[in-house]
Every structure is written in structure tokens, then in C-alpha cells.
Amino acid sequence: MTFVPLTTWREYAPSFMQRRADDFRDELTRRRTVRQFSDRPVPRKLIETCLLAAGTAPSGANLQPWHFVVVGTGETKARIREAAEREEHDFYHNRAPREWLEALAPLGTDEHKPYLETAPWLIAIFAERYGVSASGEKFSHYYVQESVGIATGFLIAALHHAGLVTLTHTPSPMGFLNEVLGRPAHEKPFLLLVVGYPAADAQVPDIGKKGIEEIATFV
Numbered sequence: 118m119t120f121v122p123l124t125t126w127r128e129y130a131p132s133f134m135q136r137r138a139d140d141f142r143d144e145l146t147r148r149r150t151v152r153q154f155s156d157r158p159v160p161r162k163l164i165e166t167c168l169l170a171a172g173t174a175p176s177g178a179n180l181q182p183w184h185f186v187v188v189g190t191g192e193t194k195a196r197i198r199e200a201a202e203r204e205e206h207d208f209y210h211n212r213a214p215r216e217w218l219e220a221l222a223p224l225g226t227d228e229h230k231p232y233l234e235t236a237p238w239l240i241a242i243f244a245e246r247y248g249v250s251a252s253g254e255k256f257s258h259y260y261v262q263e264s265v266g267i268a269t270g271f272l273i274a275a276l277h278h279a280g281l282v283t284l285t286h287t288p289s290p291m292g293f294l295n296e297v298l299g300r301p302a303h304e305k306p307f308l309l310l311v312v313g314y315p316a317a318d319a320q321v322p323d324i325g326k327k328g329i330e331e332i333a334t335f336v
């Protein structure tokens with residue numbers, strides 16, 4: 118392994134650091150999960166750039182155990198919608214425990230997922246349970262869930278920063294994504310990100326976030 122000097126870190130004056138932190142918090146505070154999308158096109162290059170931002174995420178042993186399948190064709194989106202709505206119908210009507218349905222009630226979600234066809238892009242995120250070398254040999258991945266979760270967070274933040282909106286969607290179970298998207302069995306669907314512009318009349322639930330005393334303890 119070779120080492121190089123750390124040239125990417127920037128030092129800021131403390132007051133400037135606070136301003137940057139305030140600005141970043143304010144920007145992230147404006148992010149909302151959107152469930153009504155416009156069909157307005159979004160350039161592929163913009164999505165690629167946000168994916169590269171996601172790919173900078175830290176990961177266990179830097180093995181980067183993620184794969185993003187970006188869906189932009191109507192036919193594939195329709196297949197995903199059909200399979201997702203089938204699973205979600207079963208979830209809402211048969212499988213979901215009452216407590217879970219009660220938690221979802223304020224969000225107004227149900228088994229209908231028109232946005233899976235309306236939005237210009239769907240990004241299916243897969244977690245690689247293990248790696249496969251060029252010669253076909255398996256090798257271990259470490260902290261896969263944690264790593265993919267962090268990369269997904271980076272991706273959501275990057276898309277928001279670029280001026281797009283997202284919906285974090287987890288049709289349960291998501292195994293159909295392997296079949297529809299032709300991904301191998303060792304790649305586990307992590308979640309499906311719906312990406313685009315909001316519909317002109319989009320509305321979001323009036324919800325709040327916990328304050329500092331609730332989410333943090335300083336010792």
C-alpha cells in the first residue's frame with residue numbers, strides 16, 4: 118500500500134465553520150420525501166454525478182459493496198410498478214401488523230405507486246453480500262448494511278443538493294428487483310429511490326424532526 122499526503126481537507130476559520138454547518142443543516146432541513154412526481158425529464162449526467170458522490174462514501178475495508186441500477190425506460194418502470202404494487206397490496210391488506218399500519222397512517226401511504234412510472238428515474242440500490250473477483254472467486258465484504266446505508270444517505274443528499282426530490286421506497290419484500298433488473302442472487306435489494314422533480318401540486322405530510330436534546334447526549 119502506498120500513502121499520499123492528505124491534500125483534500127480544508128481548514129476554515131471557526132466562525133466560517135459554524136456558518137457552513139448552519140448552511141448545510143438548513144439545506145438538509147429543506148429535504149422532504151415526495152410522493153407526487155412530475156414526468157419532467159432529468160439529464161442522465163446529473164444522476165451519474167450524484168451516483169459518483171454516493172460512491173465516495175466510506176465502506177468496510179473500502180470494498181464499496183453497493184451497486185446502483187438506474188432505470189429510465191418506461192417498460193422496466195412499468196414492470197417494477199406492477200411487482201411493487203402486488204407486494205404492497207399484500208403488505209397493506211394481509212401482512213402488515215396493526216402497529217405498523219398505525220405508524221404509516223399519518224403519511225397517507227397505500228399500495229398504489231403511480232410515481233414508479235411517472236418519475237424519470239428509479240435507482241435500485243443493491244447491497245453485495247460478498248464480492249466476486251475477476252476470476253470468479255468469492256471474497257468477504259464487511260459491514261455491508263452500514264456501508265450501503267451511508268452511501269444511500271450520500272446519494273439522497275446529493276440528489277437534494279442538485280435540486281431534485283426523492284422518495285425512499287421499500288416495497289416489501291424486494292426480491293422481484295433481482296429478477297426484473299437481472300441482478301445476481303448475492304446482490305440484496307436495499308431500497309428503491311424514486312428520483313425527479315415534484316409534481317406542481319405536490320404535498321407532503323406536516324411532520325417534524327426531533328430536537329437536539331432528543332437525538333443526542335453529550336457526556
Ligand SMILES: Cc1cc2nc3c(=O)[nH]c(=O)nc-3n(C[C@H](O)[C@H](O)[C@H](O)COP(=O)(O)O)c2cc1C
Pocket residue numbers: 148149150151152224226284285286287288308321324
Ligand atoms: C428505510 C426507509 C424506508 C422507507 N420506505 C418508504 C416506503 O416504502 N414508502 C414511502 O412512501 N415512504 C418510505 N420512506 C419515507 C419515510 O416515510 C420518510 O422518510 C419519513 O416519513 C420522513 O419524511 P421526510 O423524508 O420527508 O423527512 C422510507 C424511508 C426510509 C428511510
